[in-house]
Amino acid sequence: MTLTPQQCTFFEAFGFLILPGLMTDDLDWIIEEHRKVFEKKGVAHDGSKRSMIVPFSDQSERLCTLLDHPIVLGVLKSLLGDDFNYVGGDGNYYSGDTNWHSDGGHQVGLFAKFHLYLDPLRRDTGCIRVIPGSHLIGAWREHLQQTRQPTELLGISGQDVPCVAAETEPGDVVVFNHNIYHASFGGGPARRHMCLNVTSRAKTEAEVSELDRYLRPAGRPKHWPGKYAPGAQDIMRNTASPDRYVHLEQVIQREQYYLNAAQ
């Protein structure tokens, strides 16, 4: 399975792509595994605020197989190249609103999120909203910093910022560029979600530096201590086939580089 050139162009232009029903056939076990990971980690969501586990898919051998899934691979390879990197992901019970923000402002490389929202979501019940084109570095993106303070700067509430509401049913997939401005309003206290963060393979020096900055914010590994904690298991890597390893290897190389440098 691959995306069409037009779908890829849409993603490049608007910064997001909705793929209805892409994972419908796998939804039941995905939802079950989502529940199990929270149970395994002892995180009981009480709805008062967001509950998050990172990394997420990596905690479940079955969820790790999403990186072997032909449909998932088809989408990610179409958008980011055959040698894309998997760079972790989070799983959530969302609660309430999430104000406008982006997950990065990468000027080199392509960083994206493959989202699975596991409950039906509409514009006013917490679906993801995005501002098309806000992923592109330039004047539009600069202006949109104002959405972080919409009342003070634009005289409107965050939910009235012009945007696209990506309404979804469980089984739908939303992929967006990390740079895109996104938010969510009106949602209930227990909205289930998980995502895979992915990047294009870093090939230039600048892209490798950008990847390193992503993997090591503030100078140490992302989600520290995470898999570096005593007793932590690296299910994702330990169960990886050679094909899956292609999408893990650059991150492993960069981690090894920093470990060697530290010694």
Added chain:
Amino acid sequence: MSLTRQQCTFFETFGYILLPGLMTDDIGWIIEEHGKVFEKKGLVHDGSRRSQIVPFSDQSERLCTLLDHPRVLGVLKSLLGEDFNYIGGDGNYYSGDTNWHSDGFHTVGLYAKFHLYLDPLTRGTGCIRVIPGSHLGGPWRHHSERARQPNEDFGIQGCHIPCAAIETEPGDIVVFNHNILHASYGGGTARRHFCLNVSRRAKTDAEIEELHKYIRRPDGLPRYHPRSASVHSKLMRRTASPARMHHLEQVIDCENQWLSAGLTIINPQQCKEL
């Protein structure tokens, strides 16, 4: 009446602004005048395609007074400055879809449209849709231009392009930057509309040249030729108070410059003066 600083920032950022109910108190006579102008021009709209009259407000002495209306002036002065220019406008019965386009791409100056949609319009019944931010140059404009060929470039119909659908009731006002990409889908065959085109007063050489290019076509003829020798009507100018004349004077000055330079090549007989 003036817009807030935040409203102006919204307009600068997104390229448009919706002002619900701004002209509701006046909508009765505005709608009547719209009908009268079409009647006066003998233009019977049959719904098969768009019917348009330019310039429009200029055809009716009462509609000319929109340029004296405190609310209209308040909005336009807030967005374009105290000395904004009125540069004509069109009146329409729209029919069917209008695909993605912009009304120009000015890299200097600020050109905008003050729209009155005289029928209730929703996303699926022909309201104006805009691509926020597309009025700005740069990579977003470059990418969003592909909305002109949505099937070829994105594999979708124009009505599925991500956008903001500005749903309106009669009396609401939409102002948008001329540069913004806009469209309309699903509308009926007789959607009433008219607009005032406005610009910021041209101050630099480049802005003055841009204004000249707007009111005069590349072939040297006036923008609305042969329907009009100017973007203004004689009626608009003849009935103008000094205050209104302030918003007409720079266009008049440009036209006088052409006359002085012997650039006007219009045969008055070819033009329908108002």
